[in-house]
Amino acid sequence: MSDEPQQHPKDPLHGVTLETVVRTLQEKYGWEEMGHRIRIRCFQDNPSLKSSLTFLRKTPWAREKVEGWYVWEMRKKSLKREE
Numbered sequence: 001m002s003d004e005p006q007q008h009p010k011d012p013l014h015g016v017t018l019e020t021v022v023r024t025l026q027e028k029y030g031w032e033e034m035g036h037r038i039r040i041r042c043f044q045d046n047p048s049l050k051s052s053l054t055f056l057r058k059t060p061w062a063r064e065k066v067e068g069w070y071v072w073e074m075r076k077k078s079l080k081r082e083e
Contacts, residue, residue: 013067018067021070022053035047040055041055
């Protein structure tokens with residue numbers, strides 16, 4: 001067994017922090033749009049990066065939705081570059 005870190009080429013979130021995911025979506029869409037797309041209070045009622053991260057770390061179903069949206073956005077962005 002080698003000491004090299006294992007690569008996860010099929011995991012699009014490998015090496016991407018939850019903070020990066022939330023910050024990227026927030027910068028592109030804003031809290032209001034995020035609250036419309038994923039109806040969770042941390043995006044709708046006095047949203048902040050800190051409160052969102054706290055909630056998403058404790059709530060697997062919500063985290064999966066946010067990460068899924070991020071992956072979809074990254075794939076869409078990647079496809080546009082290939083055109």
